[in-house]
Amino acid sequence: MNPDSLKREAAARAVDLVEPGMRLGLGTGSTAKHFVALLGERVRGGLDVIGVPTSEATRADAEAAGIRLSTLEETPALDLTVDGADEIAPDLSAIKGGGGALLREKIVAAASARMVVIADESKWVETLGRFPLPVEVVPFGVAPTTIAVEAAAVAAGCAGRAVLRRTREGHAFVTDGGHLILDLALGRIPDPAALAERLAAVPGVVEHGLFIGLVRTAILAGSAGIRIETARVVRG
Numbered sequence: 051m052n053p054d055s056l057k058r059e060a061a062a063r064a065v066d067l068v069e070p071g072m073r074l075g076l077g078t079g080s081t082a083k084h085f086v087a088l089l090g091e092r093v094r095g096g097l098d099v100i101g102v103p104t105s106e107a108t109r110a111d112a113e114a115a116g117i118r119l120s121t122l123e124e125t126p127a128l129d130l131t132v133d134g135a136d137e138i139a140p141d142l143s144a145i146k147g148g149g150g151a152l153l154r155e156k157i158v159a160a161a162s163a164r165m166v167v168i169a170d171e172s173k174w175v176e177t178l179g180r181f182p183l184p185v186e187v188v189p190f191g192v193a194p195t196t197i198a199v200e201a202a203a204v205a206a207g208c209a210g211r212a213v214l215r216r217t218r219e220g221h222a223f224v225t226d227g228g229h230l231i232l233d234l235a236l237g238r239i240p241d242p243a244a245l246a247e248r249l250a251a252v253p254g255v256v257e258h259g260l261f262i263g264l265v266r267t268a269i270l271a272g273s274a275g276i277r278i279e280t281a282r283v284v285r286g
């Protein structure tokens with residue numbers, strides 16, 4: 051089965067977790083897009099839910115699918131967020147932000163009682179870091195911020211280059227929040243919590259793509275079927 055079919059299978063399993071009246075966080079990316087489309091089918095069949103999108107792209111998809119939308123200002127506490135991931139480790143720590151929506155994704159996840167990650171099994175890794183870690187930064191002072199981000203990685207026991215993300219046309223990629231993304235290629239992150247702490251302390255860093263203690267459940271679709279992993283310890 052091709053990766054996109056696997057993503058759709060994982061998304062379909064997550065739709066089964068949705069109950070009438072739920073306030074949902076709607077993730078971003080190709081896997082979350084399947085979830086939004088499948089949820090839309092249920093909504094058109096009469097399911098009453100409300101969604102908070104994690105990006106303008108997801109807002110557009112959800113609107114087109116007929117899902118009633120809200121904001122975190124109107125709906126500050128959510129029941130369930132379903133989102134994709136770039137990597138997921140056995141403790142359900144994850145790297146997100148490949149689509150550049152990590153800031154809103156993390157805010158929405160933190161406002162949710164439960165975060166479920168949906169992915170094809172290629173996202174499952176023993177140790178995070180093969181996927182370059184997205185770090186969202188303000189445009190002002192991006193050169194010294196880049197140096198400080200690389201230094202933070204060294205201090206956390208890993209090293210690598212932070213590269214400004216660009217669009218296919220070669221322009222700097224700008225997030226929905228008007229920020230830039232540095233992709234920090236580390237290969238391996240031996241201590242994600244230490245790196246998260248170091249990065250959060252860098253002036254100019256708005257957020258990073260390490261999701262630690264946020265994911266409660268991972269739904270992983272592979273050639274052998276669906277596997278569900280549940281976190282032993284989640285925040286709070």
Ligand SMILES: O=C(CO)[C@H](O)[C@H](O)COP(=O)(O)O
Pocket residue numbers: 077078079080081082133134135136145146147148149150151152155
């Ligand atoms: O974090 C994300 C967007 O910021 C995505 O969830 C992540 O990049 C996975 O994307 P995909 O489902 O397309 O593989």
